[in-house]
Amino acid sequence: MVLSQKLHEAFKGTVERITSHRTVSAFKEKGVLSVTEFIIAGDNLVSKCPTWSWESGEPSKRKPYLPAEKQFLITRNVPCLRRAASVEEEYEAAGGEVLLDNEDNDGWLATHGKPRETKEDEEDNLPSMDSLEIGKKNSIQSIPSYFGGEEDEDIPDMAEYEEPDNLIETDPATLQSTYLVAHEPDDDNILRTRTYDVSITYDKYYQTPRVWLTGYDESRMLLRPELVLEDVSQDHARKTVTIEDHPHLPGKHASVHPCRHGAVMKKIIDVLMSRGVEPEVDKYLFLFLKFVASVIPTIEYDYTMDFDLGSSSR
Amino acid sequence: MADASEKKPILQFAPFQSVVDEGFWHRLSSLKLNKLGIDDSPVPISGFYAPCSHAQVSNHLTLLSESLPTEASEQAACTSSVSLGNRNKCSVPGTIYNTNTLEGYHALDKQSLLKAEAKKIWDDIHSGKALEDSAALSRFLIISFADLKKWNFYYWFAFPALVLEPAATLVGIKPASQWLSPEEAEYLSAACREWRNSNLTADVPFFLVSIASDSSATIRHLKDWEACKGNGHKLLFGFYDPCHLPHNPGWPLRNYLTLIFIKWNIRRIHFLCYRENRGFADMGLSLVGEALISVPEVWKDLNSVPNAVGWEYNMGKKGSKCVNLAKAMDPTKLAIAAA
Incomplete structure (x- = not known):
């Protein structure tokens, strides 16, 4: 599995080196972008959504086919107030209720509905327990250090190094309340607000943008990439979302694999065109980010929509 | 007062x-x-x-x-x-x-x-x-x-x-949208947008806001203090506030208050905690506050x-x-x- 991934990377790298980049637009035909179109779409994203900016990344990783100061797009400190997994549970619970309503008119089915109802009552109490458990697990694992995996016996215990009393600053003007918690959900005391740096790179092999996620936990310490998967829709976790080297930044990051991006974008473009909307290439990233939102539904990055995709996006 | x-x-x-x-x-x-x-x-x-x-x-x-x-x-x-x-x-x-x-x-x-x-x-x-x-x-x-x-x-x-010893006291703090008139808020938003969109000023985190009697707002660099003072306009000391809390300013205001007192000897300070929503000036999130500082004269001694x-x-x-x-x-x- 990992080996095949490596082989594929090597293959991809070779293809990228020997092929010249796309110069003819195939945006409407294949849902893909040329390098120039990526820059146009990126410029438009930055101007409409100013929390996004272009960056140059590591000098050693710079791609020659992109301008030095426009290597990739990034938006930092994007809040993620809850885990995607817990949202899906609640969604299912709500779906159950609707089903019950539909069956309500039918006297014969009413008895059938009864056990469902009690089951739902139980569930009413349960989801918060579930999410609570998720929250607990995270906060315990992530506090001292981010890569605190099972096999890491080298994690230092900072408690040994309690600071001497003379450093205690008594200052009435320092806000002492645990300000981190201020806007957490009121129903329990578990901190859930993570933040993300979301970046978009250009994948020359697939000729589409590619999204990368760097997570930070409640105390703004780096999040292990594996924990990032909790913020990915469960349909996509471990399938379309993989953990790989970032093309412009050091380290491993979670990424939505771009192999289907062209096809999905093509489908979205087709739907728009069938409705008489002529998609423009500078809007590509808005459509793209709208589609990515179905993969990472709780990460509240910014994309404004210039036109409505309606229900067809799902 | x-x-x-x-x-x-x-x-x-x-x-x-x-x-x-x-x-x-x-x-x-x-x-x-x-x-x-x-x-x-x-x-x-x-x-x-x-x-x-x-x-x-x-x-x-x-x-x-x-x-x-x-x-x-x-x-x-x-x-x-x-x-x-x-x-x-x-x-x-x-x-x-x-x-x-x-x-x-x-x-x-x-x-x-x-x-x-x-x-x-x-x-x-x-x-x-x-x-x-x-x-x-x-x-x-x-x-x-x-x-x-x-x-x-x-x-x-x-x-x-x-x-600051004694600590600055707070006269009041509220969302900028409540402190300003609707026209002032609109002019100020526009002025902030311009400041944030220019390459020359986008990353300048402290600034002066002056609001004229016709509600128009101007933003200036700190070094242009002379142009703002004593023209009868409302004056706000603005800064990029990293904090999101509805009743407290963020940390950068601390040394800013000291500067305002030391350089211009102002003891009643109206400050603007500039905040954005999705990259645009948000006068509902931004705060205007009024602080009073009383500092002993010895404070003016450079060596202490x-x-x-x-x-x-x-x-x-x-x-x-x-x-x-x-x-x-x-x-x-x-x-x-x-x-």
């Missing part, structure tokens, strides 16, 4: 919070191995911050790999101009004290380091340098030990704040540096943070992961 003698609450500031990108530790490691060696003298670095851009989370002071100097051999010319005027990355000067041993790290005299950094801020205020380059008001320091055998990075931030506070809280307590990057840096682990 309210009498200063009546009991007013103390103005409390939400502490700054730090975030360190993985890239920072990667570059620090390679700097240490390839260039610095056992030289542990302090290195000037840059941190980055931006106004709060979401009602539910504060912004942070962020260290990225470009916070550190490059390894000379790498193209020096290429990186210098890149992040100029980036509205999402206002550069703040800082210093890193990276020790060679864990013992050395724990032995650092944190009080004096904080004091030394605070003195730089104090001197910049008195010399007027802080008027030219206002980001110097938010100067910070970080102490660290990079254990390159186990890939553990110990670190602790400080955001030095000169302490006021007390400073500002070591970062880590999970509600003062203490170091540690991050382990073995999975991203250890060649053995990388080899296993790749197999």
